[in-house]
Amino acid sequence: MALVPMSLLLTEARKGGYAVGAFNANNMEIIQGILKAADELQSPVILQASQGAIKYAGLEYIAAIVKIASEQVSVPVALHLDHGTSFEQAVQCIRVGFSAVMFDGSKYHLEENIAKTRAVVEVAKPVGVSVEGELGKIGGTEDDISVPARDAMMTVPEEAQEFARRTGIDALAVAIGTAHGPYKGEPHLDFARLEEIRHLVDVPLVLHGASGVPEEAIKKAISLGICKINIDTDLRQAFTAAVKQVLAEKPGEFDPRKLLGPGREALKEVAKQKIKLFGSAGRA
Numbered sequence: 001m002a003l004v005p006m007s008l009l010l011t012e013a014r015k016g017g018y019a020v021g022a023f024n025a026n027n028m029e030i031i032q033g034i035l036k037a038a039d040e041l042q043s044p045v046i047l048q049a050s051q052g053a054i055k056y057a058g059l060e061y062i063a064a065i066v067k068i069a070s071e072q073v074s075v076p077v078a079l080h081l082d083h084g085t086s087f088e089q090a091v092q093c094i095r096v097g098f099s100a101v102m103f104d105g106s107k108y109h110l111e112e113n114i115a116k117t118r119a120v121v122e123v124a125k126p127v128g129v130s131v132e133g134e135l136g137k138i139g140g141t142e143d144d145i146s147v148p149a150r151d152a153m154m155t156v157p158e159e160a161q162e163f164a165r166r167t168g169i170d171a172l173a174v175a176i177g178t179a180h181g182p183y184k185g186e187p188h189l190d191f192a193r194l195e196e197i198r199h200l201v202d203v204p205l206v207l208h209g210a211s212g213v214p215e216e217a218i219k220k221a222i223s224l225g226i227c228k229i230n231i232d233t234d235l236r237q238a239f240t241a242a243v244k245q246v247l248a249e250k251p252g253e254f255d256p257r258k259l260l261g262p263g264r265e266a267l268k269e270v271a272k273q274k275i276k277l278f279g280s281a282g283r284a
Helices: 006-016 028-041 051-057 059-070 087-095 110-127 157-167 191-200 215-223 233-249 256-278
Strands: 020-024 045-049 077-084 100-103 130-135 139-142 145-147 171-174 205-207 226-231
Touching: 006 020, 006 077, 006 130, 006 171, 006 226, 020 028, 020 077, 020 256, 028 045, 028 059, 028 233, 028 256, 045 051, 045 059, 051 059, 059 077, 059 087, 077 087, 077 130, 087 100, 087 110, 100 110, 110 130, 110 157, 130 157, 157 171, 157 191, 191 205, 191 215, 215 226, 215 256, 226 233, 226 256, 233 256
Parallel strands: 020 045, 020 226, 045 077, 077 100, 100 130, 130 171, 171 205, 205 226
Antiparallel strands: 139 145
8 A cells, every 4th residue: 555644543543442553664674574464464554764764774765665565565554754853854754755754852842842843744734744743751762862761751741732732743752651772670651641641632642662561551551542652672672583593593694584584574473463462453
């Protein structure tokens, strides 16, 4: 299928009480594994490019691979910019065919975040591209963007209401206790805060840093309004573990296809587990 705006997927998820997985796309094998998982389970899916992926592969390469791969499956696919750093980068993504962009203005004070995010909305929506904003800081590291735990700030519900209303965003990423990257302990999500945000904000909510969050916590977050869940670390770990296993069993192997192929299959199985957990299987 052709790429679709992310807002279409999240609107249906909100109505249906499930979440759509947003999986980070870094190379061809990862993209193939994610889309094959979604296709086998007939689930809508979001592929997203982080700052690291853009530096590694380039916007044009990522867009081209995802466009070709999405045409090989029968499920709706959105291509999303994850943690966009500037208005200019959002425009570049729109020009090469992304169907959704995120502007991460969480490091700015509220008024500046609103103004910068609104500027992205004003260029994206007229051409059918969805926009995700972020309010509050999520701890950990997302490629080149690092937020120390002591500086991580939870989303303030009343500010979230004002932010969503004044920016016109299609989705809002909230900080309720998750972090990017591997967790050192079990994360504890602030469900009371999430519930309050849901009652005040009339757009789908997004959970970043969901790799490693217990399944019961994920299910509860979905029941309280989370419609998009970002997963990266769990996929990376599955992929590299499979590659390492091949090298351990066959240290003389030098064919990249025989190394990356098993990684792709391992990643696909983890993606399928997440899709089932999020409740999006059979929702294509």
